[in-house]
Amino acid sequence: MTDEVPSQSSDLFGSDDPTFLEALARAVLPGDAPEVKPEDITQLVSIPADVGPRGVKRSRLPSPTRSPSPLDENQFYGGIGSLKSIIHLNGEEEEADSYIVSDTYGASKFNGWGDYMRRKRAKLQVQNSEIEEQDDETQAASKPKIFRGLAIHINGFTVPSVQVLRAMITQHGGTYHAYLDKKGLVTHVVASNLTPAKVLDFKHMKIVTPDWITKSVEAGRLLSWRDFILHTGEMDRMDEAQGIRTAQKNLLEGFQTQARRAPQHTPASVLPKREEGVKAQKPSSRILGAPISPPVDVSPPVAFDSAAEPENESSLTSLTSAAPAESHDVEAPIHIAPNRLNAHSTDEPTFVKVALVDTLPKPQTPTKLKRPISDLPLVSMTNTSDNLNKRSPSTAAQYSTDLVTCVAAAHIPAYAAHGSNPNAARLMQNPGWAAEHTSAKGADFIEGFYKQSRLHHLSTWKSELKELVAKAQAKVEDDRDGHRPDGPDRGVSMAGHVLPEGKARLDGKGRVRPEDRVIMHCDFDSFFVAASLIDRPHLKGKPVVVCHSQGRAPMQRAGKSVSSTSEVASASYEARKFGIKNGMSLGQARQLCPDVETVPYEFEKYKDFSLQFYTILMAHADDVQAVSVDEALIDVSNAVARAQLAPRADEGGKAPDYVKALAEAIRDDVRKSTGCEISIGASHNILLARLATRKAKPAGSYHLLPEDVAGLLEGLDIDDLHGVGWSIRERMQSNLGIAKVGELAKQPKATLQKLFGPKMGEKLFNAARGIDNAQLESHKQRKSVSAEVNYGIRFETEEQAERFIRDLSREVARRLKNVNMKGRLMTLKVMKRHPDAPIEAPKFMGHGSCDSFSKSNPIGARGGAATDDADIIGEEAWKLMKSFGFDSRELRGLGIQIQKLEGGLGGEAPTGAGQGILAFQKIPSPSKRDREAPEAVIETDSKQEKLSAIEDSDMPKRTESLLDGSPPRETDQKQSVSAPEEVISHPAPAFELPSFTQVDQSVLEALPADIRAELEAEYARARTAPQPQPSRAGPSEVRSPVKTVRSPQDVKHIARQLAPKRNGAPSAAKYSIFKKREPAPVVQIEITNEELQELQIDPGVFHALPGDLQREQLAAQRGVLNLPPRAVVPNAVKPVRESRSPSVGPRRRPVYTANFAPEVSLSKATETPAIRDLIEKWFLAGVDSGPHDRDLKRIGDFLVKCVETDLGMEKAVVVMQWWKHLCQARWDANVGKGAGRAWWEAFRGVKGRLDDVVRKRFGGKLSLD
DNA sequence: ATCCTCCCCTAC
DNA sequence: TAAGGTAGGGGAGGAT
Ligand SMILES: Nc1ccn([C@H]2C[C@H](O)[C@@H](COP(=O)(O)OP(=O)(O)OP(=O)(O)O)O2)c(=O)n1
Ligand SMILES: [Mg+2]
Helix, strand or coil: CCCCHHHHHHHHHHCCCCCCHHHHHHHHHHHHHCCCHHHHHHHHHCCCCCCCCCCCCCCCCCCCCCCCCCHHHHHHEEEEEHHHHHHHHHHHHHCHHHHHHHHCCCCCCCCHHHHHHHHHHHHHHHHHHHHHHHHHHHHHHCCCCCCCCCCCEEEECCCCCCHHHHHHHHCCEEECCCCCCHHHHHHHHECCCCCCHHHCCCCEEEECCCCHHHHHHHCCCCCCCHHCCCCCHHHHHCCCCHHHHHHHHHHHHHHHHHHCCCCCCCCCHHHHHHHHHHHHHHHHHHHHHCCCCCCCCCCCCCCCCCCCCCHHHHHHHHHHHHHHHHHCCCCCCCCCCCCCCCCCCCCCCCCCCCCCCCCCCCCCCCCCCCCCCCCCCCCHHHHHHHHCCCCCCCCCCCCCCCCCCCHHHHHHHCCCCCCCCCHHHHHCCCCCHHHHCCCHHHHHHHHHHHCCCCHHHHHHHHHHHHHHHHHHHHHHHHHHHCCCCCCCCCHHHHHHHHHCCCHHHHHHHCCCCCCCCCCCEEEEECHHHHHHCCHHHCEEEEEEEEECCCCCCCCCCCHHHHHCCCCCEEEHHHHHHCCCCCCHHHHHHHHHCCCCCCECCCCHHHHHHHHHHHHHHHHHCCCCEEEECCCEECCCCHHHHHHHHHHHHHHHCCCHHHHHHHHHHHHHHHHHCCCCCCEEEEEEEEEEEHHHHHHHHHCCCCCCCCCHHHHHHHCHHHHHCCCCCCHHHHHHHHHHHHCCCCHCCCCCCCHHHHHHHHHHHHHHHHHHCCCCCCCCCCCCCCCCCEEEEECCCCCCCCHHHHHHHHHHHHHHHHHHCCCCCCEEEEEEEEEEECCCCCCCCCCCCCCCCEEEEEEEEEECCCCCCCCCCCHHHHHHHHHHHHHHHCCCCHHEEEEEEEEEEEEECCCCCCCCCCCCCCCCCCCCCCCCCCCCCCCCCHHHHHHHHHHHHHHHHHCCCCCCCCCCCCCCCCCCHHHHHHHHHHHHHCCCCCCCCCCCCCCCHHHHHCCCCHHHHHHHHHHHHHHHHCCCCCCCHHHHHCCCCCCCHHHHHHHHHHHHHHHHCCCCCCCCCCHHHHHCCCCCCCCCCCHHHHHHHCCCCCCCHHHHCHHHHHHHHHHHHHHHHHHHHHHHCCCCCCCCCCCCCCCCCCCCCHHHHHHHHHHHHHHCCCCCHHHHHHHHHHHHHCCCCCCCCHHHHHHHHHHHCCCCCHHHHHEEEEHHHHHHHHHHHHHHCCCCCCCHHHHHHHHHHHHHHHHHHHHHHHHHCCCCC
């Protein structure tokens, strides 16, 4: 092992991770603080040397390959003398000026290119003004009509974006054609790239590059298209053909030129070789053998007197030496092999054999160092390393395995200092204690744990915010479509806030885009700490951390105070100067800063601030992507474009930085509202906006311009890139010998892909040049629901383990219900103590080093039907658990995840059927009926329990949940509580299937009894009431299907908070589409409801249609019915891939299975009437129960494919228009519950997906008008 | 090719 | 004391 130590080990301390040294180095800062503003420090340090925005990422060390880092050297010699020296070095080395300087100065390095881009950008922005609808005319009026008479189509991704080009075209007199359907009309096709197929397709057309447009505009006259013919050659160069890429490519070229291309290839031979080497040794090797004597001396630490003001240099010095030393004395030796463990320690004074990291479970490596902390004792490295790099599926994975050198541990010892936590070891001796404080305790343990878990809160909030944002956006859209609820109330929640401003709404169809887009990354500074300091002003300016341990006696000499394994959730910037970082253990933090102040968690406060924050963002942004409780990505392209218009008009001089101005405006709003500082980074893509935030922090904003990108990237550590963590950084270092983004940019894409896979490779390749095509995502629906606990898991008996599994299952079931979903696949995740790890982990009650296993199986209430039942889940989970055959006493972590979800956002309950409930076409299926009580769906007992449980203790604590928080209000959601009960109590009603001819029998049979009953009732109602129309708040909702009830409620809570207003009474009046066309006339076609039913037409809807549509529908329907039942099965092939493993009960799926294949039928329908009919059938089949998830997925997938092609676009539009119409005809778009809500949400969900695609293709949203 | 399972990794 | 959760991207390797 020793020999394996990589040469880099020479820098022992450093080799592994400079974090600690760095921290020490920076500890000096406080002394200088007075003169240096935090921002400056951050910038200086962060750029060249590293230090992520959150301090999370850290550069690895200076391996020989790494370019000399001033910090490193200074650190070692305590030379960190002064901030100045650091600055100086940086400047020399990295030309820091070029990027440290504010954007005002532009990039000195790439002036030529930068200027070009800037000019181009400015120009485009002007053009963009067209975006403003109201300004369109004005803008256009002032431009020469150079494109007059031309009909131009823009194909695929282009640079500039479609919207920009479109604006240019229209403003200059040309006609823009979104589709090519009427080829005859189009005179020119603009494309940056064409697929071979399109080349053929367009062979008779004039295909030009976007330059033709831009150059013509610049020239003020129409240039010859022949000079801009798109050559095949160009196309070939583009990999995936994304216009964006093209632009970025330019960027890249500029960058490369500057950077001077390095030998692109590492010798091919090298690569493979390296790879091998890596696998063989990887972390293990390097880690282990490092000599332990640190360059730094180990003299005793010197404590600062007052945390607040460390003194200058002297302090520095002392601090520097202090840290290491202290570790020594203390239990957590900093530089000495910490990991020795009890179990089998190794006593190598100088060299460590192998330290297996503990793996922190997750990720986050605690210290964020990227490398997981070491929990584990030494382990045989071979073994470990192998596992790391490659594992056979069947092999148990080592949980987060990672090797850590003692050195590493020393740097970030977290709780890796001991073989096992002495405290825990002692306490666990006492059976009584264990029974009361560990998983052995039962359900209470789970609840208590979650209530206190910050990470759990973080995750919960994130998902809640995602939903909130999605709902708010959907409402905005609806409003725009003419749905505007009267009462501001209506929940438009966010919309309400936003709209007033008028900013966000402008988006019309979101026309701006590509490289002109303006993305902002907004993030609170030291969120948890900041929130707590609002009420503790006396702590401002001091090193403060948030953690559970409110450790007393901080000054307690080297005692417990520094052995706390409590994690620091957030550290103030003052604390960071000492090297304290989020995720670090309190003990470590105290070693770095003995007087650090600790404050407790205040989850509810975080939630409140977060809601205020998001509300403000919604008011400024066109689009929002929730990233975290304290962080969000927003698209403010339109807002900026709008702002630019005004000023421009009056002056022609240089334009102020509107982006920066907007960022500051947002910061001001948040500050006024919460009293906290947020920082905002802005740029034209997500990746860069995030990087900009690093420079912006703390309490600032930074607009990263294209010309400054290369300079900034070059000096970053690879793991400063979002998405790059310890693992990738290590592999990068060991395989390629690189640590900086600048070096990464020199790597051939093939090399990266070989090492990290096709996708990651490309991602890294692009990221290295500032390219990021990712779009803001605000419509994605979740794919899994899970619950896991990897803390305090200690069982004495199998019974305890079983009980825990069942309790955990209950928790998962509860969560499923909360989001109104059910799943068909479950995965059990198990963490088992690594054989070589000590019984008690280093971290108090932690999982320590573990092997991790996971196994999945289909679940479902009978026949593979999706389920959310705790008992079913619990049963399956326990079965899986037993199948592992582990000794319960060795378990350290358990998790249950449910996938293949159905149901959805507030939507209706996923019904029980395992397959698509609705058949697009009905099949005369030999129905069979069994009517037993719906076992799968209803379980009286368990359900009852769950409900009550939920009410009492929602997750962590209802108070903390974003969802609730507000007092019950409004009528609607309230009923929820009672509803569930009803359902539950529902004794399996034995019903008769009414004779609804319009519903597929098989479908009905598949429905749970309760839902079936409702379906029945609904039909009866529809029959008698020809015009159900406006969703009367009353009836339909009241009887919303069972379980659904509950979840919507929670969701609403959250929405309410954002938007205090909700419109109580959805005015039955506004329907958009048809209203616009004509005042929904009241029927007058002669046909009876019975007849309609036979035609599978919903009478209620039918009667609401205008005459022509009625006729159209009738005709279409008749035609469809005449069609052979073909569509039904043609695609039997994929109809439903049933779950393969039986494990669950009997299933009589086949029959239903074949039924549903909406996309199949749809794909064949080409006439509008036929398409509408298909959609309607599907809709009607589930009109009362809500859409079935699987159907939704299929249709969504199908439509997405449609909008990806010009030809399919039309079909997709027809489908969506009709779907929307069907919904509008019977429910208010804001209906709060029942099937209406489910359908609306389903519609919005799919619409969102399509908009995402359309946005990429054309920069706007799919218009259904 | 594409899917599926079992992980790994990352982020907050 | 301490509360190391969770969703989703992605990859390896086997099955289809
Ligand atoms: N390992 C971590 C990281 C973060 N958080 C929590 C506390 C943080 O306050 C919040 C936000 O995380 P950030 O990464 O945004 O960190 P901060 O907001 O604390 O600091 P900053 O954003 O200024 O770097 O998430 C946590 O509990 N544990
Ligand atoms: Mg933050």
